[in-house]
Amino acid sequence: MRRGRIGARTKLLIWLIMPSLILEAAVIWLAQSNTTSFLRQTQNSALDGMVVQSVRMMESQMNDLVLNVLGIEKEIVYGGTKPEDWIRTMETAVMTRPELVRGIVYLGNDGLVAGYPEYFWDSFADKEIGIIRKQTKDPNNGVVWSEPFSSTMGATGLNSLVSIVTKQVADDDGRSMGVLAFVTDVTNIVQRGAAFAGNYDTRTLLYDRNDRLIYSITIVARNSYETLEYAERNTETLEAAKSYFDRSGQYYVISDMKQAPYWKAVVVGDVKTLQNKYRPIVRFAILILVLGSAGLIVLYFAVSWWFTKPIVSLTRGIRHIARGHLNHQFEVARPDEFGEMAREFNRMMRTIQDLIETLKKTEEQKRQADLQSLLSQINPHFLYNTLNTIDIMVDFKGKDDIHRMMAVLIRLLKYGLDRTSVLRSLGDEMTYVKDYLTILSARYDNRFSFEVENAPPELASARILKLILQPIVENAVFHGLHSLTGRPGRLSVKAVRSGSDLIIAVADNGVGMTKRRIGELLRLRPSSRREGSEAGQERSGGFRIGLRNVHERIQLYYGAGYGLSVHSEPDVGTTVTVRLRIIETEDGYDGSSLQAASGR
Structure with a gap:
């Protein structure tokens, strides 16, 4: 003092x-x-x-x-x-x-x-x-x-x-x-x-x-x-x-x-x-x-008020800070020990705010690095499978089919290699999935049929993370329909709105899976980010890069309440549901006023 x-x-x-x-x-x-x-x-x-x-x-x-x-x-x-x-x-x-x-x-x-x-x-x-x-x-x-x-x-x-x-x-x-x-x-x-x-x-x-x-x-x-x-x-x-x-x-x-x-x-x-x-x-x-x-x-109340007022003020301020208002500052109007305590507390809160801001920047940089790492794992894997399919078509298909397949591949590469934004409209993502299934259908000699419903007009412009559906449909074909015998395979993709959330369902009538395997399906493992080959994917049941990467990306961007959920029955089929959050404005759904909301 x-x-x-x-x-x-x-x-x-x-x-x-x-x-x-x-x-x-x-x-x-x-x-x-x-x-x-x-x-x-x-x-x-x-x-x-x-x-x-x-x-x-x-x-x-x-x-x-x-x-x-x-x-x-x-x-x-x-x-x-x-x-x-x-x-x-x-x-x-x-x-x-x-x-x-x-x-x-x-x-x-x-x-x-x-x-x-x-x-x-x-x-x-x-x-x-x-x-x-x-x-x-x-x-x-x-x-x-x-x-x-x-x-x-x-x-x-x-x-x-x-x-x-x-x-x-x-x-x-x-x-x-x-x-x-x-x-x-x-x-x-x-x-x-x-x-x-x-x-x-x-x-x-x-x-x-x-x-x-x-x-x-x-x-x-x-x-x-x-x-x-x-x-x-x-x-x-x-x-x-x-x-x-x-x-x-x-x-x-x-x-x-x-x-x-x-x-x-x-x-x-x-x-x-x-x-x-x-x-x-x-x-x-x-x-x-x-x-x-x-x-x-009167004396009691005066003394009590004089002593307890700064303590009550500090208590209220601490509760205010505990509710998330970290920029709260205590008023310093007294030149005694209580005022000195308030000044030191304000100095401490400013230091904490600086540390939190530094931590936020570090976490943001880390999150962006994780997203880019996941995308870099998906793109090589996708390109390898697609080129392998075209290679097979050269031996068995005509020139027109190859040209049509090359046009689809060009669209896919252009869409996948576009790094200007990690967000794309739901309509673009559904078109990309349709092109991708076209390539897979040709690769598997049309042994399954697929239906990708066009996004509803009010949801077509909703912006979501790109390349989150491609690994899902790929795993549905490779693990659900590829081994199917005795009946023709079918795969469908459709998007609907549920309250303030966007629900995308990918369903197949493939071989299905047990509840134990479903429990292991989305369990995050550090090794899932280190294996990127199709061979590694097959050794781990196809989940090292595919569904786990998508689930991690969604939770990194939207938060823990969003991601993938799987429902499957052996010999009946599997349905993978993608839950995202959307934002609605008074102007309706368009590219500037509606997007799948990030958790930031």
């Missing part, structure tokens, strides 16, 4: 640095996730503290009520005042906490009834009177809270939950003087405690000492005074509520009151709302993750 240019390895290192940036983003996302988890835990801790404060708020309000009860008791026992003074003290207590204390009444054992407001004790029904008597039956009970119940004495009417707080009033000697009863609005106590939820959506549930649901309220953060009261079957008992919250994945905290009335407060936090506050952090982390993943994918 040339100096001053960035190599493939350096580029790879540059690309591999980029994933570290993505990994850093992933680390940031993990940090954000851990931060969110920490904030959520902190928030849960805050919710725990809020529950404790809410319960403490309820306990504080209840303690204030107890202090009021004890203060009024002291006024009754030690004040030395009249009931009117007690009522003013009761009024002060009620007016100080009107939302919590709905009314106060003193029921003396002597039948005295004093309270505030004055109509309040008239609202007591048998239910309320029964609760008071039950709670004050034992003078040692002290301050007793009743279980909350619905009453019209609450701040919200029929749906109000109230609790009656009672205290047995006794003198210094322990003798009972009467009962002091406070009516407390439990709904308001719970609402005030639930208000500590602040910015969270929470649900506060209050359970009595027997774990039964007293009251349930939901605080909506956007307006702390907007409440939704409800009671569900799943929260009727504390155990059922805990099971329900665990199944639904809600976060809850339970806090017990350490003093009377020993209720339990359960605050359920809206975790989904809490999580919504951290969604921007989560979205930011997800965004980093998505971008990081997309970046890694």
Whole structure:
């Protein structure tokens, strides 16, 4: 690679640095996730503290009520005042906490009834009177809270939950003087405690000492005074509520009151709302993750494309070359190792092309030499046989027959010695065969008849290799008809078209041959090109020069799919079929547009 240019390895290192940036983003996302988890835990801790404060708020309000009860008791026992003074003290207590204390009444054992407001004790029904008597039956009970119940004495009417707080009033000697009863609005106590939820959506549930649901309220953060009261079957008992919250994945905290009335407060936090506050952090982390993943994918494809593109290009080029396109050249557009490999490959292909061209020229020269060698073997053999026939005619025939035979010989020699082209028209070749059979018929004293059909007009101008039929008819006469006895010999030659091929059939009714001899007939042997005499031909069964030479010539020129095929039956006859390829043009068959196609 040339100096001053960035190599493939350096580029790879540059690309591999980029994933570290993505990994850093992933680390940031993990940090954000851990931060969110920490904030959520902190928030849960805050919710725990809020529950404790809410319960403490309820306990504080209840303690204030107890202090009021004890203060009024002291006024009754030690004040030395009249009931009117007690009522003013009761009024002060009620007016100080009107939302919590709905009314106060003193029921003396002597039948005295004093309270505030004055109509309040008239609202007591048998239910309320029964609760008071039950709670004050034992003078040692002290301050007793009743279980909350619905009453019209609450701040919200029929749906109000109230609790009656009672205290047995006794003198210094322990003798009972009467009962002091406070009516407390439990709904308001719970609402005030639930208000500590602040910015969270929470649900506060209050359970009595027997774990039964007293009251349930939901605080909506956007307006702390907007409440939704409800009671569900799943929260009727504390155990059922805990099971329900665990199944639904809600976060809850339970806090017990350490003093009377020993209720339990359960605050359920809206975790989904809490999580919504951290969604921007989560979205930011997800965004980093998505971008990081997309970046890694893009990076992978970029690196993969950068590396595999030249390799794929080389692979496609090699396949293109394998299909025979040896002139294919790879595009060289890169200054790195891949570009250098492409340039060396192009140089190698140019060298291979030069070698192939040289080899083609050598093979062409060799093929032409082989054709000329085969022709040189046929022509002397043909001339020898023909002169031998004329020599015989001088002794037995008249002058006219000899002149006619000499004219035929002149035509044959002129046709055979014409070296201007190895291709002649089918019509000329059929005429040459007819003249040649005329000479052979005279040589064998007309012991056989022959018929050479004129080439069809559409095939007469088709150009084929010359002198390919003469050895075939010669072998048919010499090996098939010469030894025939008992019937007159016949020989026929005709040409037909079969698709894009030209078929020439030479048939005789001679002695025929066996399948074994047919198998040996066209088997190529190196010695077939070294023997040219008729004697040698006879010693090898007549196939050293004749049919084998023709078969070799056809395959050299047209290819392996063409040549001679032989069908023969003993005492029936032999048919030699010549298959050549022709080319058809839109102009039909003529000397310039149609020829037997070479395999080149």
